[in-house]
Amino acid sequence: MNFQGAIFDMDGTLVDSMWIWEGLAQRFLEKKNVTPPPGLNNQFKNMTFESSSAYLAHHFALEMTPEEIRREWMGMVYHYYGNELFLKQGAFEYLQRLHQCGVKLALLTSNFRENCEAFLRRNGIFELFDRILTSDEAGNGKEKPEIYLEMARKLNVAPEHCMVFEDILIAVQSAKKAGMMVTAVEDDASLPERDEIKKTADRYIVSFQELL
Helix, strand or coil, X not given: CCCCEEEECCECXXXXXHHHHHCHHHHHHHHCXXXXXXXXXXXCCCCCHHHHHHXXXXXXXXXXXXXXXXXXXXXXXXXXXXXXXXXXCCHHHHHHHHHHCCCEEEEEECCCHHHHHHHHHHCCCHHHCCEEEEHXXXXXXXXXXXXXXXXXXXXXXXXXXXXXXXXXXXXXXXXXXXXXXXXXXXXXXXXXXXXXXXXXXXXXXXXXXXXX
């Protein structure tokens, strides 16, 4: 290995899970026996949890507050991560190999910690990770390199000795700005950015099996 620390994103990188978030509002309405209007998923694509739950509470006769909607959403999401999602092909074997080689492993995610831990435990890899850090905990998103530098400090590994595994362009760009190596992982949700991701990352893979 030419790196001492490996920093992994979760959604879209280790697991095919973007569909959960993209279709959450629609599945929630269907659960309430409400027919979702056409284009709902696209409308919510760039909305936050808070704004999208407020929109549903205002526009549909659900008799629920935005806070109640968000709590139910989180229960739905947690169920998926704890019961239905699996690692992408080859990821389990690759993580084990890195661990056996003495590489420090970290999970850096914009997801919520409870979802991450549920997913990692379900897939038998929780104990492999030395550190887990969420964007909320860091107070920074992946649009800036600082969050990657903070994780490198937590691992006690110099940035230039870290390999970052990400699936979206903005994260790949930030990791490179942090002075780290980047392996980009293909995911359906980021295919429109594929050409630019390939130009920016040090390596682009379709499957973790390519690294075994």
